[in-house]
Amino acid sequence: MQKSGSTAQTRGAAGARPRGRPRAFDRAAALAQATRLFWQKGYETTSIADLTEAMGIGAPSLYAAFGSKEALYAEALRYYQEAYDSLVWASFMAAGSAREAVRLLLRDSAAALTGNGDHPLGCMIALSSVGSEGHEELGALVRSARAAGRDRVEARLARAVAEGEIPVSVDVAGLARFVQTVQAGMSILARDGADRAELEAVADIAMQGWDARACGA
Amino acid sequence: MQKSGSTAQTRGAAGARPRGRPRAFDRAAALAQATRLFWQKGYETTSIADLTEAMGIGAPSLYAAFGSKEALYAEALRYYQEAYDSLVWASFMAAGSAREAVRLLLRDSAAALTGNGDHPLGCMIALSSVGSEGHEELGALVRSARAAGRDRVEARLARAVAEGEIPVSVDVAGLARFVQTVQAGMSILARDGADRAELEAVADIAMQGWDARACGA
DNA sequence: GGATTAATATATCGATCGATGCAGAAATCC
């Protein structure tokens, strides 16, 4: 099910093929499939049988390439952050003001979380319930990933305070936590079937308070 | 582990004890324990062995009293709504205005979701990921429970429009969805360790937009 | 007391869980 010519994906440009029998599947593609499955079903609910079927490989190949279910999930989480989550933050990073950054973050989140049908609904990180008893290592991983989002917002707000966009009287940590709350909540609504327009309306309402406060001066 | 005198909990006031050997455990107390376990760990992650241990009964007693794991979860969800979730809505129901109702709902949610250490963090309904593949019946149950919260808010907002508190130009469905989003997001933050003061600050920020909009007139 | 009814304790059911042992297959090195 995989052309034999595509087995060189992890090799350096200078050749030097590894010694033994080459891997018959595309590791990156298999990881992408595993990511979508974990994203859709969660860690506990996704079985090795589910994974091997979706990835199109046998269990020994999975363990040889990824180590364990936990290690595969950790790698899938990293893949998700790079392949999906980072896209949501692109406009945020490029925005000229903190207000515009947050506005675009929430708008882009509304669009990404509802998706276009080619990936699961909601955010894999926000909706992950790993760490509720057992798998403490993965739980810490997910929690830190969630905290990273808020930290990005908080850092941007702090910069805006330094630049005079936002008055020093504003609690940037609290405001960042509010943005994180809205973004997290949108994932739950997206899972329940809220569409893009509905979440965009939520994002707009969340932003309407911005100008009412001293921030928007 | 249970006094034999407490076996009459489901009997009518007029006596008429059931025929056979009486149940040796308190069904309501066992349900309460099961609820807390499902609340903390989720449906899939909680095993029958976990349940029987926490409830202090054997597996056959569990199945005789509750039918199945799915039926027990459904009953636990109902118990949660009556014993915990309804408390959060008490002030909402009693408030004199829609604005005050929503404000108290978010404030009380902040308090309830962080708790006082005697129950799991976050909302069992909001954080439930049942229904992501398999268990479609329970998934529908949880989704409808989530929708019920938003419907309550929307109905209150609609009433406020009828009473002139909120202008007819306001999209009450969208505003209700915003409130639901903030409330849902707070559950995720609570699970990650956000304390009561932090979530109250989130609730306050969510409300600050209220007066800025036409609603607060 | 004897008959009837229901709950408990013990042991275990088949299925599935995550994870491997092993033999054959496909590549490199020499």
Place this chain on the structure above:
DNA sequence: GGATTTCTGCATCGATCGATATATTAATCC
């Protein structure tokens, strides 16, 4: 070519999953 290395397919490991069969115990009815 032969030796070596690594991946794949098949079979299966012990543990745990949700759920029960069976025998015993404890109550009511008569």
